[in-house]
Amino acid sequence: MDRLVIRGGKPLVGSVKVSGAKNAALPAMAAVLLTSEELTLENVPSLQDVATIERLLGFMGVESRVAAPGTIGLTSRAVRRFEVPYDLVRTMRASVLVLGPLLARFGKARVSLPGGCAIGPRPINLHLVGLQAMGAEIDLVEGYVVAKASRLSGTRLLFDTITVTGTENLMMAATLAKGTTVLENAACEPEVEDLARLLQKMGARIEGAGTSTITIEGVEDLTGAPHRIIPDRIEAGTFAVAAAITQGDVLIQGCVPQHFDAVMTKLRDAGAGVAEEAGGVRVRMAARPRPVDIATEPFPGFATDMQAQIMVLMAIAEGKSVITETVFENRFMHIPELLRMGADIAVTGRSALVRGVPFLRGAPVMATDLRASASLVLAGLQARGETVVHRIYHLDRGYETLEAKLRSLGGDIYRVEG
Numbered sequence: 001m002d003r004l005v006i007r008g009g010k011p012l013v014g015s016v017k018v019s020g021a022k023n024a025a026l027p028a029m030a031a032v033l034l035t036s037e038e039l040t041l042e043n044v045p046s047l048q049d050v051a052t053i054e055r056l057l058g059f060m061g062v063e064s065r066v067a068a069p070g071t072i073g074l075t076s077r078a079v080r081r082f083e084v085p086y087d088l089v090r091t092m093r094a095s096v097l098v099l100g101p102l103l104a105r106f107g108k109a110r111v112s113l114p115g116g117c118a119i120g121p122r123p124i125n126l127h128l129v130g131l132q133a134m135g136a137e138i139d140l141v142e143g144y145v146v147a148k149a150s151r152l153s154g155t156r157l158l159f160d161t162i163t164v165t166g167t168e169n170l171m172m173a174a175t176l177a178k179g180t181t182v183l184e185n186a187a188c189e190p191e192v193e194d195l196a197r198l199l200q201k202m203g204a205r206i207e208g209a210g211t212s213t214i215t216i217e218g219v220e221d222l223t224g225a226p227h228r229i230i231p232d233r234i235e236a237g238t239f240a241v242a243a244a245i246t247q248g249d250v251l252i253q254g255c256v257p258q259h260f261d262a263v264m265t266k267l268r269d270a271g272a273g274v275a276e277e278a279g280g281v282r283v284r285m286a287a288r289p290r291p292v293d294i295a296t297e298p299f300p301g302f303a304t305d306m307q308a309q310i311m312v313l314m315a316i317a318e319g320k321s322v323i324t325e326t327v328f329e330n331r332f333m334h335i336p337e338l339l340r341m342g343a344d345i346a347v348t349g350r351s352a353l354v355r356g357v358p359f360l361r362g363a364p365v366m367a368t369d370l371r372a373s374a375s376l377v378l379a380g381l382q383a384r385g386e387t388v389v390h391r392i393y394h395l396d397r398g399y400e401t402l403e404a405k406l407r408s409l410g411g412d413i414y415r416v417e418g
């Protein structure tokens, strides 16, 4: 298994370009199942999760072609299988995003029920309750969700909890349903809005995406369309923390500042200089951070996908901060690894009390999930001495050439294969 070797203490300086958003690319790719025509998606990041969904779609009969670097054409003319096997769902939970489109266009789907994962139990009950309310018959057979419907019908749905992929799944299902669907307490994440924009180009009638009430008027069929995936706000936020934690000066190019406002606000509170400039956001820091309390929330709040990274910044702050994770039950797996690097963090329930230390110390550490891995890389960039991050396949799922980008900013980081 590959690992990353990092020698910390170098300020990151320069400019770096953000890739397309993983969490926007995955639902956009699943949307191909809603039409027999080609979807041409630009700015698709080259990531393990993207390869996984391409493999999954290929398994079902979707043809894909590379139209240009970062641009893929997907066509689902002849779907052979309406199934997603356990092995694929196990490696990537976002595989459940095919459920809504399959049911809407073909009236059948058999998708393995995901189990728990490193960040919590992550049930999909709200996806299923929503599809049932739209008229689908759903059974659980041998670990698989088996769903059937003649034609889904529009309905009014109130989500008990805000769910990003749940909103996306039901929004896609509703595009081909009979009548109007209203999703209330829907996720407002930019990725949901991006998916809605793609669906609209395909002929869907959707209003309110990006707010908590989304109205979808079902149509008879959808067409192909070209679409450019939005930049990855979590990658942008990760580079912003990398600049701050190394007391560097980095221009993050191609990002959309409004997509990570909450992160920029907390960085400013911590003492970083954060400025919107032509072409991106510049982040500078020249001193130890000030402590800042943070609680994760659905968008536009502070993203849970940035919690591990900001915690590393707080781990070297001048004082105490409290970081509360409200979205997932178990997203503190990075803490035991950070303790091995000299951080002082105590967990009580869903909150972590972080007592800042002047610097971290390099150590061998183990990545447990995607964002936890990113936090360990950030810790390694700050630490004195050498850090070796093991199990970086998690990182490869969601960050495009992270070490090359960090190296281009002056980071001393390289990959050891095998």
Ligand code: EPU
Residues within 6 Å of the ligand: 023, 026, 093, 094, 120, 121, 122, 123, 124, 125, 126, 127, 128, 161, 162, 163, 164, 165, 166, 191, 304, 305, 327, 328, 329, 370, 371, 398
């Ligand atoms: N939830 C339920 N029932 C459901 C669905 C969700 O109880 O049917 C709960 C979850 O257990 C969790 C909360 O609702 O406590 C929010 O989960 P959500 O459904 O929003 O998460 P998701 O859609 O599975 C997406 C991203 C995650 C990101 C979360 C929260 C994709 C492919 N994944 O997951 O991204 O953390 O939203 O913003 O969009 C990552 O990129 O590292 C990542 C984990």
